[in-house]
Amino acid sequence: MNDEVRVGVYICHCGSNIAGTVDVADVARWAADLPNVVAAHDYKFMCSSLGQELIEKDIQEKGVNRVVVASCTPHLHEATFRNACARAGLNPYLFEMANIREQDSWVTTDRVEATKKAKALVAAAVSRVVYQQPLNSLFVPIDPNVLVVGGGVTGIQAALEIADSGQHVYLVEREPSLGGHMAQFDKTFPTLDCSACILTPKMFNVGNHKNITLLTWSEVEKVDGYIGNFTVTIRKRARYVDVSLCTGCGVCQEKCPKKVVDEVFEAGLGYRKAIYTPFPQAVPKYPVIDRGNCTFFLKGTCKACQKFCPTGAIAFEQQDELITVKVGNIILATGFDLFDARRISQYGYGRLANVFTSLEFERLSNAAGPTGGRVVLRDGVTVPKSVAIIHCVGSRDRNYNNYCSAICCMQSLKFAHLVKEKTGADTYEFYIDIRTPAKAYDEFYQRIIHEGVHFVRGKVAEVTDAARLQGEEGKLIIQVEDTLIGAQRRIPVDMVLLSSGLEPREDAKETSIKFGISCSADGWFIEKHPKLDPVATMTDGVFVAGACQGPKDIPASVAQGSAAAARVLSIIGQGEIEIEAATALVNEETCVGCKECISACPYTAIEFLADIDKAYVNEALCKGCGTCVGACLSKSIKLKHFTDDQLVAEMIGAMRTMKLFEMAEAEVV
């Protein structure tokens, strides 16, 4: 009795998701006749508590000792059903799943064909499960330290949440200061809070938190390990300033004779020095020397900063430092790049002086910006009398990005308000659709309408300075089809603002490879589940938050920062974590010591035992990929839970069923 294999098969309807295309009752009846099957049911929702109880009851009452659930993808509910088995006292590795939703009912049109495919997949799983063996999971301790990558508002939020709970955070930011894009903004929609006023206190808290090691002007070079036990190598670039001596007095920046156009923080509208902090409230307060522009590094003379520094903190001899930290979890909050408006040449950015990007306008409007908050044309003095704001620049456009950048409508409405308030100019919004779905957003839109902004629905064809009609001389002319009145219009204005969309960071792909996660076709990091697990990734212990996962405004980014922190804290709270028990094992009797597996292993998890001339797998390092199994010439390594007999049995289960149907059809013909 103990050795007898007794399989229970459960076919899920998934409401009508499966049952609408697959004859589930027929599949269950058919499965009941498969070898070793002692119970076969179909049920409305197997993942519901009643569905799971069905499994538990059969294990306890009918002696079921192998379980097959045919439902959705294992990526969704494998853990659910493994847990159900475990609750009933069955080893969770004696469970197998047949994916008859994503791989069958959702992709097959014909009901008969879909039902046949479901039968083949169920037969494959039943055939496989017979060969499955109980496995015991390994538990590894969780290193409570956390790495947060990106010091924008999302990373700041995540770091503070974790640090406040008492855990240690390494916050890595590649710019000289925390703040990210939010530090550059003037006002935030829809409340029109001053961006810096709400952000800088948080930056200050990060800089002074006893549980946060802040590493600015730094980048992650390399990540090794797995959840609970990552080893991260960080390149701390030379600041050329000894932070233990620097007081942040700013004398060096005053005395530095070299002015450089600030392409990053001031969006090219203002200047900084070769030794600089991006903005006065920068955290940390220590400046960096921009080596590529510093006269000393270029010509070997100058050293003005060193001469005037009251504490002798300038350290030209500093070198980049590689530091290694151990962390248990990682949060990526690397943010976005602004769409480069030069790519849409017909809008004239970079060619027509008075076409501005959204980020340039933020700096113009910002009281701490290059014009002290005056909204003026590129000449620096003329106040515009009319302003056009163009939506969806680089978004919702098949030539650039298909997606909606989510923030541009509200950003454009905010711009209209600021333009009106500061200049009283006639203001036009050119939009495809106005999208204001979040709390208090549509009210803001209504408010802007009542402020007298003109709304023109239509995608702008061109911005040109070629005057054709009277009143167009010296102006920028917006050529647009007004789709509400069904007419072509030419609207002359003094200033054009391009509400550029958001794009993945230029190096997002590189980052994703470094951290072992995936990017979507658009280039955004992919979350584990778009609805139910929006900040986790397929790589355990690596989380994503904020705009690196997709376009997001500040409230959504902050919410994700907190969410990622909560996920990480819940893992830390567990103390240890279960890792896959499916690791490789060498059969010492047949191993010939050829070392082929050792060169195949991506993790150097296989050692060579020279005394007995055999290979040996270190289970703690093995990730269970099975590349060694594919490489082993003497078939002496097995990957637990993906053994040859299990995979062959699964394949044979599917093949024999297909052949069965083929013969049945041949007979009919």
Added chain:
Amino acid sequence: MFEPKIIGFLCNWCSYRGADTAGMARMKYPPNVKIVRVPCSGRISPELVLRTFWEGADGVMVLGCHIGDCHYSTGNHRTAKRMPVLKRLLEYTGIEPERLHVNWVSAAEGEKFATLIHDFTETIRELPPIAEVIK
């Protein structure tokens, strides 16, 4: 019409999720391919593919992560080296090498997955059933 019987060995992290993506987008493709999930395409030994042909599969698909995207960093490098050799072996034994299709499908590439299934099923349909080749 000849309905080919095909087995697809898909890696868990990219290709299997690519198939899930195709499903979530309700892309339609022929039902001929039955998927066997493996952790990494590097797990797929040549013997497993040969055994699948021996069991009567008219075609075998091996799908993994794109090079550089592998969840196990370099597992698929082995696949990329191993499978072309296997194809030559197939040819040597008289099995048309196009019966083995090796490709890379990311988790985002549902459309690519559906197209591959569609195209491969049609390619195999053009060939005689494997039962006429392996006797």
